[in-house]
Amino acid sequence: MPPSAAARLDARDLASRQRSISVSEFFLKNRHLLGFDSPGRALLTAVKEAVDNALDACEEAGLLPEVWVEIERTGDETVRVAVEDNGPGIVEEQIARIFGKLLYGSKFHQRAQSRGQQGMGISAAGMYGQLTTGEPMRIVSRTTRRHPARERIVSIDAAKNRPEIHARRDIEDWHRPHGTRVEIAMVGQYQHGAHSVPLYLKLTAAANPHVTLHLTDPDGRTITFARTVRKKPPRPKRIQPHPHGVELGQLIQMLKGTEATHLGAFLRKDLSQVGKRTAKAIIERAGQGLTARSYCKRIAREKAAALHRAIEETPIRSPSSDCVVPIGAAGLLRGLEQQLPASFYTVASRRPAVYRGNPFVVEVALAWGRRDAAHVEIDEDGRLREVGDPSEPDRARQPARLVRFANRVPLLYKQSHGAIHRAVVETNWRRYGLEQPSGSLPHGPMTLMVHVASVWVPFTSESKEALASYPEILRELSLALQTVGRALKKHVRHERRLERELEKRVAIERYLPHVAGAIGDILALPEGERDALVERLDGLVHRARKVA
Amino acid sequence: MAKKAKKAKKKSRTEEAASKAETTLRVIERTARRVLDAVKRGELPKLAVPSRTLSNVIYEPDVGHFELGGRTKARSLDLRGARPLAQTLRLLALSKELVEADDFATKREAYYVAKGWGDCRFDEQSASDAILDDVEALAAADGLSREALGFVPESHGGSVAGRLIVIDETPPVGPVRVDCAALGSGAYTVPRSLEHLSFESDAEFVLAIETGGMFQRLSHHRFFDRRPCILLEMGGVPSRATRRFARQLVEQLSLPLYVFTDCDPYGFANIYRTLKAGSGNAAHMSHLYAVPSARFLGVTPRDIVDFGLEDASQPLTDTDRKRGRDAIRNDPFFRAHPAWVDAIEELLEMGVRAEQQALAKWGLNFVIDEYLPRKLAAPDTFLP
Numbered sequence: 001m002p003p004s005a006a007a008r009l010d011a012r013d014l015a016s017r018q019r020s021i022s023v024s025e026f027f028l029k030n031r032h033l034l035g036f037d038s039p040g041r042a043l044l045t046a047v048k049e050a051v052d053n054a055l056d057a058c059e060e061a062g063l064l065p066e067v068w069v070e071i072e073r074t075g076d077e078t079v080r081v082a083v084e085d086n087g088p089g090i091v092e093e094q095i096a097r098i099f100g101k102l103l104y105g106s107k108f109h110q111r112a113q114s115r116g117q118q119g120m121g122i123s124a125a126g127m128y129g130q131l132t133t134g135e136p137m138r139i140v141s142r143t144t145r146r147h148p149a150r151e152r153i154v155s156i157d158a159a160k161n162r163p164e165i166h167a168r169r170d171i172e173d174w175h176r177p178h179g180t181r182v183e184i185a186m187v188g189q190y191q192h193g194a195h196s197v198p199l200y201l202k203l204t205a206a207a208n209p210h211v212t213l214h215l216t217d218p219d220g221r222t223i224t225f226a227r228t229v230r231k232k233p234p235r236p237k238r239i240q241p242h243p244h245g246v247e248l249g250q251l252i253q254m255l256k257g258t259e260a261t262h263l264g265a266f267l268r269k270d271l272s273q274v275g276k277r278t279a280k281a282i283i284e285r286a287g288q289g290l291t292a293r294s295y296c297k298r299i300a301r302e303k304a305a306a307l308h309r310a311i312e313e314t315p316i317r318s319p320s321s322d323c324v325v326p327i328g329a330a331g332l333l334r335g336l337e338q339q340l341p342a343s344f345y346t347v348a349s350r351r352p353a354v355y356r357g358n359p360f361v362v363e364v365a366l367a368w369g370r371r372d373a374a375h376v377e378i379d380e381d382g383r384l385r386e387v388g389d390p391s392e393p394d395r396a397r398q399p400a401r402l403v404r405f406a407n408r409v410p411l412l413y414k415q416s417h418g419a420i421h422r423a424v425v426e427t428n429w430r431r432y433g434l435e436q437p438s439g440s441l442p443h444g445p446m447t448l449m450v451h452v453a454s455v456w457v458p459f460t461s462e463s464k465e466a467l468a469s470y471p472e473i474l475r476e477l478s479l480a481l482q483t484v485g486r487a488l489k490k491h492v493r494h495e496r497r498l499e500r501e502l503e504k505r506v507a508i509e510r511y512l513p514h515v516a517g518a519i520g521d522i523l524a525l526p527e528g529e530r531d532a533l534v535e536r537l538d539g540l541v542h543r544a545r546k547v548a
Numbered sequence: 549m550a551k552k553a554k555k556a557k558k559k560s561r562t563e564e565a566a567s568k569a570e571t572t573l574r575v576i577e578r579t580a581r582r583v584l585d586a587v588k589r590g591e592l593p594k595l596a597v598p599s600r601t602l603s604n605v606i607y608e609p610d611v612g613h614f615e616l617g618g619r620t621k622a623r624s625l626d627l628r629g630a631r632p633l634a635q636t637l638r639l640l641a642l643s644k645e646l647v648e649a650d651d652f653a654t655k656r657e658a659y660y661v662a663k664g665w666g667d668c669r670f671d672e673q674s675a676s677d678a679i680l681d682d683v684e685a686l687a688a689a690d691g692l693s694r695e696a697l698g699f700v701p702e703s704h705g706g707s708v709a710g711r712l713i714v715i716d717e718t719p720p721v722g723p724v725r726v727d728c729a730a731l732g733s734g735a736y737t738v739p740r741s742l743e744h745l746s747f748e749s750d751a752e753f754v755l756a757i758e759t760g761g762m763f764q765r766l767s768h769h770r771f772f773d774r775r776p777c778i779l780l781e782m783g784g785v786p787s788r789a790t791r792r793f794a795r796q797l798v799e800q801l802s803l804p805l806y807v808f809t810d811c812d813p814y815g816f817a818n819i820y821r822t823l824k825a826g827s828g829n830a831a832h833m834s835h836l837y838a839v840p841s842a843r844f845l846g847v848t849p850r851d852i853v854d855f856g857l858e859d860a861s862q863p864l865t866d867t868d869r870k871r872g873r874d875a876i877r878n879d880p881f882f883r884a885h886p887a888w889v890d891a892i893e894e895l896l897e898m899g900v901r902a903e904q905q906a907l908a909k910w911g912l913n914f915v916i917d918e919y920l921p922r923k924l925a926a927p928d929t930f931l932p
Binding site: 512518 | 626
């Protein structure tokens with residue numbers, strides 16, 4: 001039986017319905033992918049995208065970033081977010097496109113470490129605002145004192161993925177010589193805790209010790225996270241992919257698209273860390289009649305496969321470290337000390353490694369104990385004393401706090417997803433003297449700060465919450481975690497030794513008044529001399545006992 | 549000069565006791581001073597207490613009693629030593645208080661006094677006893693007994709009867725003369741403290757007797773009238789008071805001392821050896837308590853044969869055998885005396901033991917009429 005004519009659609013009917021989908025339309029239907037699925041999260045995402053852009057812009061222009069975040073409650077469910085920076089500003093013609101067109105930006109096509117990478121975030125935030133309140137974005141930007149600041153009221157034509165400018169105005173007396181301010185009205189909720197704007201800014205400050213951030217919250221309170229270093233981090237270099245991370249398909253794509261004519265030039269120019277000698281070694285190893293003068297565009301699939309194998313087998317220098325800029329041990333320490341008071345810090349900074357041709361660097365910092373929690377201190381005289389408030393809750397039995405960063409941006413959502421969490425959980429912390437229920441974070445009064453910097457961070461989704469578990473990344477993470485683990489073990493051992501030593505000294509000191517009293521009774525010493533004797537005995541005990 | 553000599557000559561027991569108290573105080577103060585001086589020099593105070601473990605107990609045949617070797621344990625202000633150091637010093641302070649007040653405390657009383665010492669208190673009496681033994685060992689090096697420190701034994705000593713007059717000057721009653729031959733059916737009891745006693749006697753020897761029964765028989769039948777002697781009841785292993793009393797008698801009256809016990813390893817190795825050479829766990833006091841001149845009258849293994857006691861004997865128990873073998877193998881006193889090794893080996897071979905009372909097989913007073921006279925006729929045959 002043929003199906004009834006009414007129920008059947010033929011190919012022509014289908015074709016009439018098929019048309020390209022605008023990214024903006026796609027976003028409207030899938031806004032959760034970009035991190036706008038709840039009012040609380042939407043606000044944080046908007047702040048995050050705006051701050052990321054501001055920091056990237058400042059750094060690219062070689063300016064020490066200072067960013068002001070203002071959140072104003074405008075209704076029961078609505079807020080207005082304003083993010084202003086002291087960056088280089090945006091040239092007049094670009095303002096509308098940067099904020100009013102999705103997937104427009106300078107970062108997607110470059111191989112350089114930056115916070116934003118898709119060119120999606122800030123315009124998505126604007127679109128979310130527009131969608132929930134109907135209000136367009138307000139942008140003010142100024143590039144130099146010589147020109148006025150330009151104000152634009154911009155919305156996005158979702159169907160065409162095109163900016164629509166509603167109003168333009170010049171502001172002669174804008175208070176900033178250069179910089180950009182973006183204001184978005186949206187349905188949003190200012191919340192506290194693990195997914196809050198202040199925590200995000202605090203962690204951003206910890207990972208960016210050269211940055212100053214200000215927050216004015218809906219209650220009008222202002223918090224400042226001040227910079228602890230005045231030195232700008234070095235500009236990451238733009239680089240070509242490292243040969244050892246390039247997959248075959250990617251190699252074929254690159255051979256097709258290259259501007260080089262010959263294979264030798266292609267290897268040297270389109271891949272990093274390949275010089276004349278390495279190129280020659282690769283070509284010789286590949287065989288198949290390939291030479292340095294082979295035409296790239298004519299290299300067939302099998303030859304490309306041989307070439308790919310040869311690349312894999314040829315030793316090639318590690319990617320140069322100047323393409324990824326780690327926060328660095330000193331910076332990490334400064335940031336941590338400022339934002340997370342603790343009694344012990346240790347940092348592990350790995351050398352750059354490569355996944356799929358992308359250099360990356362893993363850094364781990366660990367803050368242990370709380371500065372105000374009770375612990376034992378030793379002074380120059382070798383005396384031990386208990387400092388801190390013993391009534392402080394003991395966090396020994398609570399899971400460690402894990403704070404993840406990618407290109408200096410804190411990742412607040414999907415805590416237990418992705419490579420970083422997996423590497424922490426798979427590390428055997430029991431070896432370093434901590435408790436760790438299987439498949440969980442270690443327990444202890446500890447904050448782990450893990451940073452992955454890369455020219456291209458492999459996020460598992462557009463909302464940039466977790467990193468994909470490439471084996472190379474997992475390996476580097478695990479090595480760095482082991483390094484801080486070993487340092488922690490040493491410290492904890494020292495801490496416990498001090499605690500045990502204090503216990504011993506307390507046990508000994510208990511008897512000093514008895515010794516002095518008995519001596520005093522036998523030799524009929526006056527009260528004052530007995531007290532002095534206790535003091536002297538106490539001093540002698542401390543001097544005699546050494547703490548390794 | 550002259551005055552001083554006269555005083556020394558006329559020194560009564562009470563004056564002697566007073567000077568002894570001064571010595572005690574001096575020793576205590578010197579110990580405390582040493583600790584204080586170390587602190588003033590900037591050193592952690594240390595108290596070297598003689599080690600009282602058996603491995604530090606030695607027997608010198610020339611000296612004739614057990615003594616402590618040179619090993620000491622250092623009590624210092626470390627985790628292990630702080631508490632015992634404080635306790636030792638506090639007990640010394642207590643001792644000073646006792647001596648100054650002419651008072652005394654038993655070990656148990658000392659234990660309870662220390663209950664008020666907070667962190668220095670003892671959890672069990674065995675703990676305070678051990679520290680007290682340390683204090684005693686410390687003072688013994690200066691010739692001071694525990695009694696001199698004001699710590700007296702819990703129990704008094706055995707009974708005494710015979711040719712002995714005890715002059716007791718203990719205040720406040722003043723001089724009391726006790727004639728141990730004129731106490732009727734009773735006997736004089738060895739007191740806890742001998743500091744105020746002196747003796748007069750015309751006895752030829754002292755006879756230390758293991759059992760109360762035998763003591764009563766000899767005392768009742770006034771054996772000391774036949775042979776001028778002093779009868780001393782030990783009641784098993786002699787208490788410290790008894791040992792000290794025996795030592796004083798022998799020393800002050802220059803008398804030989806003969807020991808009369810059951811014929812079994814306990815009689816030899818525990819009773820006789822302790823009286824003569826001291827015991828392992830009080831080796832630090834042997835030089836004050838031991839009577840190295842003591843000789844073993846009987847009952848010897850040979851006596852069992854000589855006096856036909858074979859059918860009045862009992863088989864050795866496992867404990868007896870073990871004790872006998874242990875004495876031959878490990879006890880330095882017996883190992884230094886081949887005659888004793890032979891005697892014990894003989895007994896082990898015979899496989900029997902004989903009590904003092906076994907002599908009654910030949911009549912209740914056989915011991916008085918036959919055994920003792922025959923034995924006493926040849927004191928040079930007594931076991932060493």
